Amino acid sequence: MFVRQQSVLKLSSVISSFYYRTMKIRHFNALEDNYMYLISDDKTKECAVVDPAEPDVLVKTIRNEGLKLTTILTTHHHYDHAGGNNKMLILMGADKGQIKVVGGDNSLQGLTHSVTDNEKLKIGEIEVTCLSTPCHTAGHVCYVVTDEKEQAVFTGDTLFIGGCGKFFEGTASQMQSSLQKLASLDPKTLVYCGHEYTKKNLQFAATVEPDNQDLQAKQASLTSVTIPSTIGDELKFNPFMRTNQSSVQRFTGKTDPVECMAELRERKNRF
Numbered sequence: 001m002f003v004r005q006q007s008v009l010k011l012s013s014v015i016s017s018f019y020y021r022t023m024k025i026r027h028f029n030a031l032e033d034n035y036m037y038l039i040s041d042d043k044t045k046e047c048a049v050v051d052p053a054e055p056d057v058l059v060k061t062i063r064n065e066g067l068k069l070t071t072i073l074t075t076h077h078h079y080d081h082a083g084g085n086n087k088m089l090i091l092m093g094a095d096k097g098q099i100k101v102v103g104g105d106n107s108l109q110g111l112t113h114s115v116t117d118n119e120k121l122k123i124g125e126i127e128v129t130c131l132s133t134p135c136h137t138a139g140h141v142c143y144v145v146t147d148e149k150e151q152a153v154f155t156g157d158t159l160f161i162g163g164c165g166k167f168f169e170g171t172a173s174q175m176q177s178s179l180q181k182l183a184s185l186d187p188k189t190l191v192y193c194g195h196e197y198t199k200k201n202l203q204f205a206a207t208v209e210p211d212n213q214d215l216q217a218k219q220a221s222l223t224s225v226t227i228p229s230t231i232g233d234e235l236k237f238n239p240f241m242r243t244n245q246s247s248v249q250r251f252t253g254k255t256d257p258v259e260c261m262a263e264l265r266e267r268k269n270r271f
């Protein structure tokens with residue numbers, strides 16, 4: 001379903017109109033609670049999609065708007081993220097190699113371009129930086145996009161709003177490093193994650209830090225679509241980004257951030 005207009009309206013209050021003449025980000029719902037994204041450069045009309053699990057609506061939008069798809073950015077190999085890559089290529093009628101399929105895991109559906117940490121790509125005039133963020137899966141990649149006026153990051157199943165992904169192929173130490181890598185981005189960076197899990201994540205966060213006023217304010221202002229967040233906001237209320245805070249360490253009974261991360265994940269798994 002095409003619902004991205006909502007986020008455009010939300011963003012328009014904080015982002016200058018010049019921003020929209022360069023980079024535009026739209027979100028689409030897929031499957032149960034997944035988000036897919038379309039990133040377009042208004043100057044060159046080039047665009048990319050992120051995790052196109054149900055590509056029909058993306059292809060329709062790309063055609064209707066006369067955009068040129070150059071790149072499929074895949075965060076990780078799970079079917080609800082990478083499972084639509086081949087269908088997307090078929091629907092676009094692309095010859096082999098015409099559209100780059102990017103990711104960090106060699107088993108990714110349709111992969112043509114395996115990226116390394118900090119590798120840079122271009123979508124028109126938009127710069128993309130690929131950040132290796134292993135743990136949820138070993139080859140998980142987050143994508144930072146910037147038009148030099150504004151910046152956003154697509155975090156897949158590594159960072160959720162108020163939470164983080166399960167440790168399927170990695171350790172607490174890896175999740176700690178991956179989240180700290182994201183934490184070091186400009187606090188104004190917009191966060192677009194892979195699933196709408198925000199409500200439940202914040203309910204868990206409230207058991208960790210019942211006195212966190214930023215968390216209470218976030219819970220009070222929730223709407224059905226909760227993206228985007230910002231890195232700065234996640235640092236204020238996401239317990240998995242706050243393993244160095246005494247309040248979160250007290251809850252877990254661990255003072256080492258990695259042990260705190262491991263314990264938090266255990267507690268969330270049982271929540």
Ligand SMILES: [Zn+2]
Pocket residue numbers: 076078136157
């Ligand atoms: Zn996943």
